[in-house]
Amino acid sequence: MECTLCQASAATFMQVDGREYFRCPCCQLTFEHPQKLPTPDEEKGQYDLHENRPDDPGYRTFLSQLAAPLMTRLAPGASGVDFGCGPGPALAAMLNENGFACDTYDPIYAPGLSRLAAQYDFVTCTEVIEHLHQPAREWTWFAEHVKPGGWLGIMTRWLTDDTAFASWHYRRDPTHVCFWQPATFEWLGRQQGWEVHLTGNPVVLMQKR
Template identity: 80%
Template sequence: MQCTLCAGDAHPFAQVDGRDYFRCPCCQLTFEHPDRLPGPDEEKGQYDLHDNRPDDPGYRRFLAQLADPLCEQLSPGAQGLDFGCGPGPALAAMMTERGYPCGTWDPIYAKDETRLAPQYDFVTCTEVIEHLHQPAREWAWFADHVRPGGWLGLMTRWLTDDHAFARWHYRRDPTHVCFWQPATFAWLADTQGWELHLTGNPVVLMRRRP
């Protein structure tokens, strides 16, 4: 099986609830069999179940786990994009309110392809990368569209316990198809020109090397 991130040779990792998972020994990504991935209608049906309202204080506290450390790194007026903003783009609003204008893009809810053309001082990507069917494609985009010296802010629950994988709540979401761990982000930093800052599960900050 070819790894969907680094194209290396991945090995069988687990079979749970009729789903086959593989682990790449090179980049340490764990991912579901590409032939078993959910279709667009199933994905949207699952996403529509989320109640992520921009004015929800609890949701804002959740997103502040990323927004707070990211804002500490940004220069005044830095401009960004919330990649995969979903139906309730709260993080973009929070960043804009703090003085960092932030646009939105989402393949389902905000598909404005003109937003994918510029380079940005920062890109946020919260609860998105676990859904990626072709993560190599998105990481190539991040590398091209985060300016040198700019920041990529990620939120995804790290896979830290292989023994608990089968019963892990994060795995049970049918649209979660790839799972990341610190070693995966370290591989990306080493091979694609990022500085890695692990602020704590589930937040990762990565700075594009100048």
């Protein structure tokens, strides 16, 4: 099985609940069988169940795990895009309120990559990369659209305990199809030229060299 991130040969990792997962020995990505992934309609049906409103204080507190450490690293007036903003772009609102102009993009709720700028001072991606069917494609986009010295802010639950994978709540979401380890981000740093800051599960900040 070819890894969906680095294209190396991956081996079977686990079969559970009728789902088959593979582990890449090169980048350490764990991913679901590419022929068993949810359809766009199935994904949207699951996403529409979320109640993530921009004015929800609890949701804003959740997003502040990424927003707070990111904003301390941004230059005044920095501009960016929230990639995978969802139907309620709360993070973009929080960044705009703090003086950081933030566009939004989402393949379902705010489509149109062509309207975005060529490069940004920052890109945020919260609770998105675990959904990617072809993560190599999106990571190429990140590498091309973050300016040198700019920041990529990622929020996703890291896979840190293989023995708990079968019962892990994060795995049981039918739209979560790839799972990331600190070693995966470190591999991406070496391959694409990021300085990796693991601020604590579930947040990693990556600065473009």
